[in-house]
Amino acid sequence: MICILTENELARNHGTGAQILQIVEGSAFHHFHWNIGHGRKSEVRESLLLVDWLPNVFGLGGIVRRLRRFTGLTWWRGTQVNTSLFPSYLRLHGLKFNVAYVVVGRESDAARALSIVKTLRVPYVLHMMDILESDGLKKETMPAIGELLAGASKVISLLPSITREMQKFISAPIQEIPIGQKITSWTAREFSHDQPIRLAMVGRP
Numbered sequence: 327m328i329c330i331l332t333e334n335e336l337a338r339n340h341g342t343g344a345q346i347l348q349i350v351e352g353s354a355f356h357h358f359h360w361n362i363g364h365g366r367k368s369e370v371r372e373s374l375l376l377v378d379w380l381p382n383v384f385g386l387g388g389i390v391r392r393l394r395r396f397t398g399l400t401w402w403r404g405t406q407v408n409t410s411l412f413p414s415y416l417r418l419h420g421l422k423f424n425v426a427y428v429v430v431g432r433e434s435d436a437a438r439a440l441s442i443v444k445t446l447r448v449p450y451v452l453h454m455m456d457i458l459e460s461d462g463l464k465k466e467t468m469p470a471i472g473e474l475l476a477g478a479s480k481v482i483s484l485l486p487s488i489t490r491e492m493q494k495f496i497s498a499p500i501q502e503i504p505i506g507q508k509i510t511s512w513t514a515r516e517f518s519h520d521q522p523i524r525l526a527m528v529g530r531p
Contacts, residue, residue: 328355329423331442333435334363336370342429342455343369345505349427356421360402360438374415376401405437405470409445426450428474431458437470443477452478453503454488463491471495 328350330336336357337343347369357373367375378400401408416422426443428450430436435458443450452474457463465472475481475495483489483502492500517523 327421327423328353329421329426329442329446329448330355330357330429331426331439332357332359332429333361333431334359335361335366335368335375336373337364337366337368339366340364341505345455346427346429355427356423358442360435376407378402402438405434406441407438407445412442412445423448425479428452428478429455430471430474431456433459433468433470436468436474440470440474440477443474449479450477451480451482453482453484454492455484457488457491463494465494 330346330350332342332346334340335343336347336359338347340363343364355372357368357370358376359368359373360376362375367373399411401411423446426446426448428439428443430439430452431454459468463471472495475492481492481496481498481500483492483500484504486502489500489502
């Protein structure tokens with residue numbers, strides 16, 4: 327059983343979600359994330375959004391927030407997962423993991439993922455598909471990324487540019503796996519100068 331940890335939902339309307347769904351297709355997994363970044367929920371039932379929802383009522387949100395903190399019914403303490411509530415959820419749903427698959431691109435998400443893998447106490451693979459820090463990765467100010475990289479059983483990068491950023495933290499081998507596509511009959515063909523160029527574009531400009 328694989329524990330998948332990502333910032334955002336697993337959905338095919340964004341590249342990372344589409345890639346992960348393709349990678350884990352046919353595998354037993356459960357997914358945890360703490361943000362919806364592309365406007366829709368995860369496409370799979372085996373996904374849980376770790377967010378403390380508060381009622382949209384003026385003045386009531388603060389009361390509920392304090393009550394949850396007092397009773398311990400919050401998923402997070404800052405960027406650290408609640409080490410009472412999270413294991414209780416796993417026990418309640420009979421979730422036992424053999425390995426974790428972690429996809430993060432920034433320090434704050436690395437801190438959250440790190441706290442979960444420490445709670446799970448299982449080996450994990452770290453796969454960096456994006457770097458979401460505007461100035462790149464910095465060893466001096468990003469301890470969670472450093473610890474996550476150092477503790478991973480396997481480290482995977484999407485691009486050589488991402489690999490170079492990761493190498494600021496570790497000297498261990500980093501495997502580069504580019505974007506995967508299913509093999510179909512729609513393959514690219516050599517460009518012919520006597521034919522018009524056709525461009526196919528998807529997504530928002």
